Amino acid sequence: MTISETTLDTQPVARDLVVSVNQVFRTFEQDTAPVRALRGADLDIGRGEFVAVMGPSGCGKSTLLNIVAGLDVPDEGEVSVAGEPLVGKTESELAVMRRQHVGIVFQFFNLLEGMTALENVLMPALIAGRKRKAAETRGRDLLDLLGIGDKAKQSPAALSGGQRQRLAIARALANEPTLLLADEPTGALDSEGGEEVLELFTRLHSGGQTILLVTHDQPVADAAQRLVRMRDGRVVDDGRQTPGA
Amino acid sequence: MAAALLWARANLRSQWRSAVLVVLIASLCSGVAMAAIAGARRTTTSFSRFVTSSKDANFFVAVPDQATADLSAELMRRSVGPKYVDEAVFLATRPTTMDKSEEFNLGVVAEVADAAGLTVGIPKIVAGGLPFGARDIAVNDLAGERLGVGPGDHLEMVGYSPNAYEACSADPAACEPDVDLGEVTVSGIIRLPSDISPEAADSLTIVLSRGLTESWVPLVASQFWISGALVESDAVRAELATALTNAIGPDRINGESADVFMDTNSQGDPERVQSALDVERNGLLILALLAVLAGLVATPQALERHRASAAREDDRLRALGWTRRNQRRAGAMWSALLGVMAGVVALAVAIAISPLFPIGLARRAEPSPGVDADWVVLSLGVLATLLVVLGAGALVSSGRKRAQSDRQGRLARAFSASRPVPATAGRFLLDGGRMSAVARTTLTAAVLGVAMIASAATVIRSQDYLITRPSLYGAPWDLQGTVFGEAPDADALAALNADGGVAAIALLRGGRIEVDGDEIGAVAIEQLKGSIQPTILSGRSMNSGEVVLGPSVMESHHLSVGDSVAVHSSGASGVLKVVGTGVPVSVGSYSSDVGAIVTSSDYERFGTAASIENEGGLELAVRLAPGADVTAVRDKMAGITGGFERVISDSFRPARIGNISRVRSVPQIIEVFAGSLILLVLLHALATVANRRRHDLSVLRALGMRPKQARHVMWWHGGILATLAVVIGIPLGVVGGRLLWHAVTDSVDSVYSPRAPWALLVVVAGGMFALSVGTGAALSRRAVPHSISRLLRSE
Helix, strand or coil, rough: HHHHHHHCCCCCCCEEEEEEEEHHHHHHHHCCCEEEEEEEEEEEECCEEHHHCCCCCCCCHHHHHHHHHHCCCEEEEEEEECEEEEEEEEEHHHHHHEEEEEECCCCCCCCCCCCHHHHHHHHHHHHCCCHHHHHHHHHHHHHHHHHCHHHHHHHHHHHCCHHHHHHHHHCCCCCCEEEEECCCCCCCCCCHHHHHHHHHHHHHHHHCCEEEECCCCHHHCCCCCEEEEECEEEEEEEEEECCCC | HHHHHHHHHHHHHHCHHHHHHHHHHHHHHHEEEEEEEHHHHHHHHHHHHHHHCCCCEEEEECCCHHHHHHHHHHEEEEECCCCCCCEEEEEEEECCCCCCCCCCCCCCCCEEECCCCCCCCCCCCECCCCCCCCCEEEEEEHHHHHHHCCCCCEEEEEEEEEEHHHHHHHCHHCCCCCCEEEEEEEEEEEHHHHCCCCCCCCCCCEEEEHHHHHCCCCCCCCEEEEEECCCCCCCHHHHHHHHHHHCCHHHCCCCCEEHHHHHCCCCCCCCHHHHHHHHHHHHHHHHHHHHHHHHHHHHHHHHHHHHHHHHHHHHHHHCCCCCCCHHHHHHHHHHHHHHHHHHHHHHHHHHHHHHHHCCCHHHHCCCCCCCCCCCCHHHHHHHHHHHHHHHHHHHHHHCCCCCCEEECCCHHHHHHCCCCCHHHHHCCCCCEEHHHHHHHHHHHHHHHHHHHHHHHHHHHHHHHHCCCCHHHHHHCCCCCEEEECCCCCCCHHHHHHHHEEEEEEEEEEEEEEECCCEEEEEEEEEEEECCCCCCCECCCCCCCCCEEEEEHHHHCCCCCCCEEEEEEECCCEEEEEEEEEEEECCCCCCCCEEEEEEEEHHHHHCCCCCCCCCCCEEEEEEEEEECCHHHHHCCCCCHHHHHEEHHHHHHHHCHHHHHHHHHHHHHHHHHHHHHHHHHHHHHHHHHHHHCHHHHHHHHHHHHHCHHHHHHHHHHHHHHHHHHHHHHHHHHHHHHHHHHHHHHHHHHHHCCCCCCCCCCHHHHHHHHHHHHHHHHHHHHHHCCCCCCCCHHHCCC
């Protein structure tokens, strides 16, 4: 079975929950005053959905994404990913959860500059304990699929912004994650690069990939199937939309 | 300027840990160098200051009775004034030793006057005070150590009555002290000129208070009396010698023969002392040189690491219009600040470790050991530290960034095949496919440090091996003793020959031989049983018609192995072929310039007969068979050597070998210094890596690496650095140590026989690994933050 068969060509299936966020609170202690980033956020995402979270700066959307990714833990509330509750898990257990279920694309790519493009893609698979040969085959396939197969041996520093983000996406897909998280994925790109990335997300979604994307850019949010609006640490609007409308 | 100041302030705030480590690295090297140079200066002057502070007598008369001693002292007082005139009596007491074997316990007891200015011969009080109390004694530090006493301790003493002493002198087995001298109190530990002499530093001395001396003199046998004075003028010395000779001639003392000698050389052979001090001074200068070299290598590298951790800030400032000139100016200001701090810390380090110096004989002579501040050296050292840091800063900021490669190099590929944790740890050595500045500088300093330790350990191991093997420096036999008479007693020799514990016997005959027109000391070896060959440095041992020459003769006559030399004596002339360079051993106590070894037949033809006057003698050398009963062999030898045979491994230690054994602490200090340098460099490097790679580790955590795995990356990184440093540094150090040891053995006329300290090197490798991994582990929590989400939000 190839990647195109497993990831891109599979149609969305019935709505079983991949993400469940229930009354989540998160406060950051600052020197001046505590910052209440999340104040009872709720969000459910079904398998195969492409959800965009929008809102003004400081509304808590990145905090929500970090909590779903297991990079941060809520002060209160319930969170589960692919049916696994995250609250109460140790750092180590959260890391294992990420290996199995989550791929993350960052605004500033967060590529490992000391490694080649291919090695960046291999790393999550190797961390997950996969055989190097199998990981390498999948890594090359992913790079080919994302149009940067000829850059496999190059350092990320040698790639353009769009290429770097495609590389970051390839890396996020290395372990065939249940959920792809993207934090402002086009924020550091020019319009052409941004369009490339959005097109890629759309293709991935049409292939059945569940995507949760955080943005404050309306055109980016428009690419998603469902738009969730946040304000003051809460979800204030959750509605389906026609992608590209 | 204001921007540069702001930059420096911000740098101090954000990079203070790195700055502190840069300062520590520079100041460690500089401080050790300063302390070593100051120590070398103290070494040079220690003996003269000791002698000056001692006010010791340098002119003695030894006589058999108190009356003559008083007369001598009176003549001295008239000649040089009351100052520094002293009398001492040598009494037969226990516990102290007169000879060095402790088998014949006779006391060496001097008197000390309690009047100011009359404490002659007590140059240095190591602890406590002088013996002024009625039952006080002072002991030299060796006696204190052997007897296990210190100031305030008590000793029970016994003595020999004149009759018992006479019996003891006739038969050592009959030595039995018969006078109870009661309990005495040790008032202090003292050091005398004889304790400084390189070859006589093992004599035990007890000094009594005047009261105690007066009460013991009637009870205990006196061996002889000494009157001494400090005579500074040669003319006065000559006059005094004549006056004394006239005054205390044998006929003047109740018909008894007065054993009069005049010793104008009481300071334990100043030339030998000075040559020992030169070796110690050179050892300290080598230490200083190494510390300076380490500083010159490690300081710019520490600054380069420091710069690497701040480089990103520079790029951002450049975007704000910060020019390279601004950068250089601010960099110079920053370097000056670090240089001043390094200078101040180096000053503190140098003063703090000053009690370690001087070493060896100079340490014994040093009148004021302890904390010392040589302000000339310290001022220059602080200035040099500042200049080195400034220069290093300029060098680092003028260095262009190496072009980054888009492609991964061979080194990068080496790490790509391994598992994620070691692969990441390996990749942390690289920047853009090449070794990073941090890794490169760390490895250079760590390799240098490991090499220094391995070198020093090789020298110490080889030195220990050499010192315990007299065969390597001139005495390839086990027992030696002076033969009384023209030839060994035939019966005793036959008995010795028949002993199964004796592997070889040879007669060593000392005399003189004329080689190429110069008369030099010679030793002839006559084989009596088995074969005893001289210590050969190059070439081979001699046969008839051949000669082995000492290195100094070879050098002064520009000779090589294979050359021929003309030999001449009153009866014959001839030619001997030089077949080797060897170590001619002195025969008897007088041959200090022996330079040739010949067979006994050639000696018969060309040698000049030995006598006390022309520095000769006849000695018996015995090599033992494995497992021999040494006591039994010595008993048989006693029939030839009169009980004065000696075990070579205990007694044969020429000054040149003693000198190198006294600088043993130099390589030890080098080991500690290099170890400290490695620790600081690793701490700096791994702290820099922890700082620079936090983001990468957070990314890896986001990709699913467990916190423990991420921390293990730092462990592995430390381990890889240690492995590379050990794999490169140890062979380099061993080779360096062997080369150094070659130079040392050449300079002390001994066989080059280096020893590799394998056990220690294993410990060094393990220690280096543990240190590096441990430092990585200690810093791993800093490198792997608990909350990674915020770190990943910023680039």
